[in-house]
Structure formats: C-alpha cells, structure tokens
Amino acid sequence: MPRSVAIVGAGLAGLSCARTLAAHGVETRLFDKGRAPGGRLATRRVEAEGRAFAFDHGAQYLTARGALFRATLEASGAQAWQADGWHVGVPRMSAIPRALAEGLEVALAREVVAVEGAAGAWMLRHAAPRRPGQKQADDTVEASGPFDAVVLAIPAPQAVPLLRGPAPHLARVVEMVRIAPCWTLMAAFPSRLALPDTLRPEGSPIGWAARDSSKPARDAATECWVMQGGPAWSREHLELRAEEAQAALLTAFAELAGGLPAPLHASAHRWRYALVEQALGAPCLWEPALGLGAAGDWCIAARAEAAVESGAALGAVIAGR
Ligand SMILES: Cc1cc2nc3c(=O)[nH]c(=O)nc-3n(C[C@H](O)[C@H](O)[C@H](O)COP(=O)(O)OP(=O)(O)OC[C@H]3O[C@@H](n4cnc5c(N)ncnc54)[C@H](O)[C@@H]3O)c2cc1C
Structure with missing residues (x-):
C-alpha cells in the first residue's frame, strides 16, 4: 500500500478519495487549481448595488441512491428542497465540499500541469498562479513530491494530457469519456418574478432555471436565479x-x-465540462504497478453522487480493501 498519495482535484471525487485513504492511515495531499474546494459543487458570491448575492452555479440539487452519499449529505447538514429526495447544501452548496475537506490537507490555487517521475517517486509540476480568465503562463513555478502514488480526480478531458506522459494506455481509455458543456447565467432581480421556483422549459436555449433564493437558509429577500443553457445550445x-x-x-x-x-x-x-454524456463504465481506474489512478463522476454517471462513489472506490482499492 502506498504511504503518500497526491490527489489532483479537490472536487467531491478527490475529497472522497482522500477521506477514504485517510481512514486507512494513508497520508494524502490534495491540489486544486481553484480558490476553494468543491469543483462543480460551487457557489458564486457577488456584491452589486450595495447588496450581496449568492448563486449555486454548478450542481443544482443532489439525490442519494446509496448509503454512502446519504451519509455524506447528512454529515454535511444538507437539507431538503422542492421535490422528494432533492437535497441542497446549507447555507449554500459549497458547504458540502467544505465539510468534506475538514481535516484534510488541501493546497488551493495549485494547478498541476504535469505528472513526472516514476512509480514510487512521482512529482507534480505546478503552473504559475493566475487569475480567472488569465492565460496559462508557459513557465511552471514549482514542483511537489515525491509521492508513492498519484490520483487524478479531475474531469476526464483534463486528465488525458496529464496521463499521456506517464501512462499513455490510461490516457487512451479516458479519452473515450464525453462530457457536455453548460453555459450558466446568474441573475438577481429587484422584485419577485411571477414564475415557479423551478422550470425545465422545452424549445428554449434554457434547459433549466431555478429560483436559487428559494433554497433553505438563503436570503429570501433577494430574487436570485440560476439558468442553464441546454447541452445542445451550450x-x-x-x-x-x-x-x-x-x-x-x-x-x-x-x-x-x-x-x-x-x-x-x-x-x-x-462550464466546459459539466455533465457526463458517455461514462467510463467502471467505478475508477487504478494501475497498481505505476501507482497511478483516476476517479470522478465521469467514471460512473452525470451526478454528484457518482463522484463521491468513484473517489471512495479508488481510495478503497489503493488501500487494498
Ligand atoms: C452546471 C452543472 C449542473 C449540475 N447539476 C447537477 C445536479 O443538479 N445534480 C447532480 O447530482 N450533479 C449535478 N452536476 C454534476 C456534479 O456537479 C458533478 O457530478 C460533481 O460535482 C463532479 O465532481 P468531481 O469531483 O468528479 O469533479 P469536479 O467537481 O469537476 O472537481 C474537479 C476539481 O479538479 C480541479 N482541477 C481540474 N484540473 C486541475 C488541474 N490540472 N490541477 C489542479 N486542479 C484541477 C478543479 O478545479 C475541480 O475543483 C452539475 C454540474 C454542472 C457543471
């Protein structure tokens, strides 16, 4: 069993993998290019017109089919919203990954641009920190490691270039995964709109719209909406x-x-990579001889629960369970 594992990506899959490994006594370090853990389970906070608004602009609501995700939602204080079995983070969606990240070592604003070295002594190379929207600089600034093993818990198309060098055969497998994009609009209005809290329109560029401020523990005095472009339009x-x-x-x-x-x-x-269209069809990828693995919703299905299941499956297999 590896003693130290670097996990690239602190979304649900990476966090769930780290928690599983930590429970088996394996030392983990997570690296994420974002400014907070959570990936696509995200909340955007903005100030406008002297007021504060918050939007869950990634995953909209969560459903649990299995015991693991049910326990995850319960432990992070998620609450019911709208339909039977729908849950949301409280006071915002990002509270769920924040709860999962507690006690874990997570390095933020740490993009990984290459995995180098060899089995038992992997190094991660990082890009120079950049602001959102800024192009990646050519120079890499530093490296982390060595690590016994590396897990890529990032969307499949972003994992492919990192796998090409150290494990081209894994890169070819991951290349088959397809993930649809999603343009998301966040808007706050001065007065309540005469619309139901959720809509799934047909024949519109918009595939889903929700009154975000109708979720539990949000500021109901604001009229905040999240609208998603449908996959074809996006x-x-x-x-x-x-x-x-x-x-x-x-x-x-x-x-x-x-x-x-x-x-x-x-x-x-x-969201360049939002919802899985063609999944891998296996809970995770693990190459024991190399000490390289990959996890994410894209292994299983287009749902947050799949990310947690995939990360936990990889953690268990690495720990030899
Ligand atoms: C618009 C939208 C709506 C959705 N709606 C729902 C819904 O209603 N219900 C539902 O269950 N699911 C929904 N989902 C899907 C759900 O959000 C995902 O299934 C889940 O969050 C995926 O988790 P993950 O850990 O696999 O990946 P991610 O959340 O994508 O995490 C990957 C992490 O890796 C980081 N990263 C990527 N590349 C690098 C790199 N090179 N170096 C360092 N870090 C890197 C990213 O910053 C990110 O934090 C939605 C997703 C989107 C985008």
Whole structure:
C-alpha cells in the first residue's frame, strides 16, 4: 500500500478519495487549481448595488441512491428542497465540499500541469498562479513530491494530457469519456418574478432555471436565479464571450418570464465540462504497478453522487480493501 498519495482535484471525487485513504492511515495531499474546494459543487458570491448575492452555479440539487452519499449529505447538514429526495447544501452548496475537506490537507490555487517521475517517486509540476480568465503562463513555478502514488480526480478531458506522459494506455481509455458543456447565467432581480421556483422549459436555449433564493437558509429577500443553457445550445455557443452568452440567455429567460425587470446583477459562467454524456463504465481506474489512478463522476454517471462513489472506490482499492 502506498504511504503518500497526491490527489489532483479537490472536487467531491478527490475529497472522497482522500477521506477514504485517510481512514486507512494513508497520508494524502490534495491540489486544486481553484480558490476553494468543491469543483462543480460551487457557489458564486457577488456584491452589486450595495447588496450581496449568492448563486449555486454548478450542481443544482443532489439525490442519494446509496448509503454512502446519504451519509455524506447528512454529515454535511444538507437539507431538503422542492421535490422528494432533492437535497441542497446549507447555507449554500459549497458547504458540502467544505465539510468534506475538514481535516484534510488541501493546497488551493495549485494547478498541476504535469505528472513526472516514476512509480514510487512521482512529482507534480505546478503552473504559475493566475487569475480567472488569465492565460496559462508557459513557465511552471514549482514542483511537489515525491509521492508513492498519484490520483487524478479531475474531469476526464483534463486528465488525458496529464496521463499521456506517464501512462499513455490510461490516457487512451479516458479519452473515450464525453462530457457536455453548460453555459450558466446568474441573475438577481429587484422584485419577485411571477414564475415557479423551478422550470425545465422545452424549445428554449434554457434547459433549466431555478429560483436559487428559494433554497433553505438563503436570503429570501433577494430574487436570485440560476439558468442553464441546454447541452445542445451550450455546445453550439461554447466559444461566445461571457457577455454574449449572458445577453442571449437573459433574452431567452425574458421570453419565458413574459418580460423581466432590469437585473441588479447578471453574469455568465462557462462550464466546459459539466455533465457526463458517455461514462467510463467502471467505478475508477487504478494501475497498481505505476501507482497511478483516476476517479470522478465521469467514471460512473452525470451526478454528484457518482463522484463521491468513484473517489471512495479508488481510495478503497489503493488501500487494498
Ligand atoms: C452546471 C452543472 C449542473 C449540475 N447539476 C447537477 C445536479 O443538479 N445534480 C447532480 O447530482 N450533479 C449535478 N452536476 C454534476 C456534479 O456537479 C458533478 O457530478 C460533481 O460535482 C463532479 O465532481 P468531481 O469531483 O468528479 O469533479 P469536479 O467537481 O469537476 O472537481 C474537479 C476539481 O479538479 C480541479 N482541477 C481540474 N484540473 C486541475 C488541474 N490540472 N490541477 C489542479 N486542479 C484541477 C478543479 O478545479 C475541480 O475543483 C452539475 C454540474 C454542472 C457543471
């Protein structure tokens, strides 16, 4: 069993893998390029017009089919919302990964651009820190390691280039996974809209819209909405500038709402890899001879629960359970 494991990605899969390994006495270090753990289980906070708004702009609601995720939701204080079996983080979605990250060593703003070395002595090479939207600098600034093993808990298309050098055969397998993009619009309005709390429109660029402020423990005095472009629309318009996607989705939402007041805040976020369309079909990948593995929702299905299951499965296999 490896004694030290580096985990690239502190989303649900990476966190769940780290917790499982820690429970078996394996030392782990997580590295994430973001400013907070959680990945696609995310909350964006903004200030506009002298007010604070929060939007769960990634996963919208969580459902648990198995005992592990049920326990994860319960332990992180998630609460019911809207439909039978739907849960959300409280007071925001990001509270769930925050709870999972407690007690773990997580290095944030630490993008990994290469996995180098050999079995038993892997090194991670990092990119120079950059602000959101800023292009990656060519120079890498530092390295971490050595580690006995490395886990890639990042979306499959982002894992492929990191695997090509040390494990090209794994890269070829991961290349088969397909993940759909999703343009997401976040908007706050000065007054309540005459719409139900959730919508799944047909024949619109928007595939899902929800009154985020209707979730438990949110500021109900705000009228915060999250609207997602459908997969076909998002794919077709993936390379729009954020302002262009924002304008197009706001127009589509105005059509659904029969008109809109001027928003107090509106911004769009491009999830290049959002929802798994073609999964790997195995709980995780692990190459014991190399000490390299991969986990993520993309191993199993397009759901947050799949990420937790995949990470836990990889942790167990590495620990020899
Ligand atoms: C818009 C949207 C809506 C969704 N709706 C739902 C829903 O309603 N219900 C549901 O169950 N699921 C939903 N999902 C899916 C759910 O969010 C995911 O299944 C789950 O969060 C995936 O977790 P993960 O750990 O596999 O990956 P991620 O959450 O993507 O975590 C990967 C982490 O790796 C980091 N990373 C990537 N590359 C590097 C690198 N080179 N170096 C360092 N760090 C790196 C990222 O910053 C990220 O934190 C939605 C997702 C999106 C985007």
